[in-house]
Amino acid sequence: xxxxxxxxxxxxxxxxxxxxxxxxxxxxxxxxxxxxxxxxxxxxxxxxxxxxxxxxxxxxxxxxxxxxxxxxxxxxxxxxxxxxxxxxxxxxxxxxxxxxxxxxxxxxxxxxxxxxxxxxxxxxxxxxxxxxxxxxxxxxxxxxxxxxxxxxxxxxxxxxxxxxxxxxxxxxxxxxxxxxxxxxxxxxxxxxxxxxxxxxxxxxxxxxxxxxxxxxxxxxxxxxxxxxxxxxxxxxxxxxxxx
Amino acid sequence: xxxxxxxxxxxxxxxxxxxxxxxxxxxxxxxxxxxxxxxxxxxxxxxxxxxxxxxxxxxxxxxxxxxxxxxxxxxxxxxxxxxxxxxxxxxxxxxxxxxxxxxxxxxxxxxxxxxxxxxxxxxxxxxxxxxxxxxxxxxxxxxxxxxxxxxxxxxxxxxxxxxxxxxxxxxxxxxxxxxxxxxxxxxxxxxxxxxxxxxxxxxxxxxxxxxxxxxxxxxxxxxxxxxxxxxxxxxxxxxxxxxxxxxxxxxxxxxxxxxxxxxxxxxxxxxxxxxxx
Numbered sequence: 257x258x259x260x261x262x263x264x265x266x267x268x269x270x271x272x273x274x275x276x277x278x279x280x281x282x283x284x285x286x287x288x289x290x291x292x293x294x295x296x297x298x299x300x301x302x303x304x305x306x307x308x309x310x311x312x313x314x315x316x317x318x319x320x321x322x323x324x325x326x327x328x329x330x331x332x333x334x335x336x337x338x339x340x341x342x343x344x345x346x347x348x349x350x351x352x353x354x355x356x357x358x359x360x361x362x363x364x365x366x367x368x369x370x371x372x373x374x375x376x377x378x379x380x381x382x383x384x385x386x387x388x389x390x391x392x393x394x395x396x397x398x399x400x401x402x403x404x405x406x407x408x409x410x411x412x413x414x415x416x417x418x419x420x421x422x423x424x425x426x427x428x429x430x431x432x433x434x435x436x437x438x439x440x441x442x443x444x445x446x447x448x449x450x451x452x453x454x455x456x457x458x459x460x461x462x463x464x465x466x467x468x469x470x471x472x473x474x475x476x477x478x479x480x481x482x483x484x485x486x487x488x489x490x491x492x493x494x495x496x497x498x499x
Numbered sequence: 500x501x502x503x504x505x506x507x508x509x510x511x512x513x514x515x516x517x518x519x520x521x522x523x524x525x526x527x528x529x530x531x532x533x534x535x536x537x538x539x540x541x542x543x544x545x546x547x548x549x550x551x552x553x554x555x556x557x558x559x560x561x562x563x564x565x566x567x568x569x570x571x572x573x574x575x576x577x578x579x580x581x582x583x584x585x586x587x588x589x590x591x592x593x594x595x596x597x598x599x600x601x602x603x604x605x606x607x608x609x610x611x612x613x614x615x616x617x618x619x620x621x622x623x624x625x626x627x628x629x630x631x632x633x634x635x636x637x638x639x640x641x642x643x644x645x646x647x648x649x650x651x652x653x654x655x656x657x658x659x660x661x662x663x664x665x666x667x668x669x670x671x672x673x674x675x676x677x678x679x680x681x682x683x684x685x686x687x688x689x690x691x692x693x694x695x696x697x698x699x700x701x702x703x704x705x706x707x708x709x710x711x712x713x714x715x716x717x718x719x720x721x722x723x724x725x726x727x728x729x730x731x732x733x734x735x736x737x738x739x740x741x742x743x744x745x746x747x748x749x750x751x752x753x754x755x756x757x758x759x760x761x762x763x764x765x766x767x768x769x770x771x772x773x774x775x776x
Contacts, residue, residue, distance in 0.1 A: 271508065323517030323633055343516050348508065348633075388725035412629040416510065417641040439722045456645025460619035463632035476711070476741065480615050484656075484715035491653040 261338040263291055266345040267303065271352045276300075277341055282333055288344065289317050289328035292356070304355040312469055315404030319356050320345045325406040325467045347409040360405050366424050369452070373435050374443040391439045398434035398478060400470040403427065407464035407474060413457045423454035426464035426474050433478035436485065450486045455479070510635035512627070521631040528624030531749065538756050539604065546582050546598040548766035549759070551692070553578035555680040556772060558692050560759040561699055564672050567599045579766035610662040611752065613655035615711045616744050618644075656712040666704050673697035692765060692772040699758045706747035709740030 260281055267276045278295040289307055296303045308314040310329045317328040322336065322343050336342050350358040379386045407426040413419050424432075432449060435441050449455045464474045472478075488495045515521065542549075542562050549560040552573055559566065571581030589597040611617050622628045629636045644652050676696040678685040707713075718724050718734030725731060740747070764770035 320516065320633070322519075323515050324519075325633060337518065340518065343518075345516070348510075388723075390725045390731060391723050410632050412632075412636065413641065413643065415633070416629060416636050417639075418509075419641070437722055441722075454643075454645060456650065457641070457643035459622045459628065459643050459649075460615050461623055461629065461632070462619055463629075466632055475619075480711045481715055481719050483653075484712060485720060487653045487656065487712075488715075488720060491650075492656065 261291070261333065262341040263288075263295060264341040264343045265292070265295065265300075265303070265356070267300075267355055269352070269354045273352075273355075275343070275345075282338070284334075286333045287329055288319075288321055288326075288331045288333065288336075288342070291333065291342075292328060292344065304353070304357045306357050313402055315402035315469075318347055318404045318406050318409065320347060320409070325409045327404060327406070327469050330469055347405065349409045349411070349415045350405070362420060363403070363405055363408065363425075363427065366428050367431065370424070370428060370432055371435075371443050371445050371448065373438070373441055375440045376442050385440050387439055394437045394477065395434045397472055398430040400472055401427065401430060402470060404469060406467045406469065410463040410467045411458075412461065412463065413454075413459075419454065419457060423457045426458075426479065428453070429455060429458070429482060430472060430474055430478040433482050436482065446482075446485050446489050449482055450490055455482055455486060458483070509639075512635050512637040513630060514635035515631075515633055517631075517633060521634055525624040525627075525630055528620045532621060532624065535752055535756060538760075539608075542756075542759050542763075543598050543600040543604060544595060546596070546600065548579050548763045549600075550580045551578060551762050551766040551772070552580060553765065553768075553772065555685065556690065556692060556765075557675045557678065558696055558762045558765065558772075559672050559675075560762040561669055561672070561755050562600045562604060562759045564603065565668050567602055568597075576768055578768050606658070606661040607665055607755075610655075610658040610707070611748070613652050613658050614748065615655070616748050618652060620745075655710075656716065659707070659710050659712050662703075662707050662710075666700050666707055669696075669703060670700040673700055689775045690772050691775065692761060694775075695758055695761050699754060702747065702751040702754050705740060706744070706751040708737060709742075709744045709747060710737075711741060711744070713737055714741050 260279055262277050262279045264275045264277050267273050278299060280291060280294050280298065282291060289310060292303075292305055296305065305317070307317040307329065309316070312327055312330040315327070318325065319328050320326070320343075321328065321331050325347065328344070344356065346352055346356045346358045350360050350362060353359050375385070378384055405427060408414055411425050413423045414425050432445050432453065435443060436445055458479050460475055460480065462475045465472070465476070468474055539562065542560070546563070549563040550566070550570065551558040568586060569583040571583050573579070574581050585597045623630060627637050628641070642649065644650060673696045676693040677687055677689065679688045679690070680686050714734065714737045717737055718730045721730070724734055761770070765772045
């Protein structure tokens with residue numbers, strides 16, 4: 257590995273700004289977030305970057321590295337071509353705040369619109385339920401989500417078509433699937449999936465799955481099964497007949 | 500739904516800061532489908548040599564199975580049957596000759612066209628919506644599968660039902676490919692063509708029985724799977740195949756083309772159908 261590398265980092269506020277090249281020392285085992293911190297500590301003390309755990313579990317340091325949505329703390333420098341400047345920019349799908357920081361609060365507003373978990377009556381007198389592990393394997397996969405919003409960032413429905421007011425995005429489709437597939441839950445979110453949540457906008461390009469740092473099979477295990485549940489209710493006359 | 504009040508930037512077609520060869524995958528998809536579409540159309544418009552009967556064999560091309568129309572007599576070469584007469588209901592003003600494949604291919608093609616894997620792939624490779632992940636698109640308007648015409652993709656499960664019927668039809672063709680000799684006095688045998696035709700429904704089955712819709716219908720729609728071990732087992736099997744749905748989609752698609760080609764080569768006398776035993 258080279259001893260120094262150039263990082264081309266977006267600097268600016270509220271959507272305006274430019275890329276600035278920073279050449280900094282690097283060492284074996286470094287990740288992109290380490291390099292950003294080194295730049296911040298040495299030559300750009302005012303650079304805004306959001307981070308927390310440095311372990312790929314808090315979902316704070318989401319950015320676009322060489323054009324790909326990734327966690328800075330989980331992108332090792334030896335995965336990148338350091339003979340060229342490494343481009344680091346904020347997520348494109350959310351409003352820009354400063355430098356590498358974006359305002360992701362839209363996601364929290366979306367989450368409020370989704371009907372909450374509605375458990376059935378407890379199975380036991382102590383208020384607990386009896387559930388087989390085989391039945392919660394599916395929703396448990398979705399609970400791995402760290403809400404880094406990289407899937408939201410890469411989803412072209414939001415990123416390119418800006419349908420934020422009609423489509424909830426992959427993150428909240430798996431959140432919905434997590435409750436819909438839970439054997440204890442009694443809520444019905446299928447009509448909302450079709451109309452309010454815009455699941456029909458997803459055209460299954462699997463970009464969300466590709467960028468997920470938790471390797472959740474978002475499309476195959478959450479979105480497509482939800483699409484099929486929508487088909488059951490709205491597009492399959494035979495299923496209705498035999499229900 | 501919540502809105503974003505800060506204007507977002509719109510990128511131009513192909514605009515990206517990705518530094519990898521992002522265009523390779525959609526290009527391969529485009530070329531792969533194009534190759535199959537060209538071949539399938541050629542096969543469909545060439546309704547000859549699709550039924551090999553040389554040496555008492557009975558190989559039918561999967562693009563012409565099942566035999567829908569009356570066939571003509573065995574050709575002068577003795578290797579194939581002549582195409583039957585054009586059905587009386589075929590409009591005379593049609594610029595192309597009738598081919599039974601027109602009535603057959605519509606079902607497997609509907610299954611593949613509405614397949615969740617194919618949809619994601621051709622939206623990228625053919626429609627550039629998007630060309631690749633985090634790459635700018637050519638159009639501003641976007642309706643997705645929420646509105647006409649792509650809302651019709653929701654018929655996929657009905658195409659699945661037809662595709663499952665075809666698996667059994669093609670399995671029967673594979674069985675017939677194991678019997679040789681004159682009608683009424685056939686004997687068991689294995690030729691290269693027998694293996695070619697038997698492998699076809701197996702590969703198609705690996706693709707069809709890994710379908711996302713089947714996965715839903717067989718168990719995915721239930722929140723509780725543990726109360727029926729048989730259902731759980733079926734769901735796990737379909738899920739296992741589903742993990743490699745893309746791989747089976749490509750392999751089975753090109754293999755169908757190869758089987759058609761093999762039958763045509765044998766029926767035209769270009770290739771010899773070697774006997775194994």
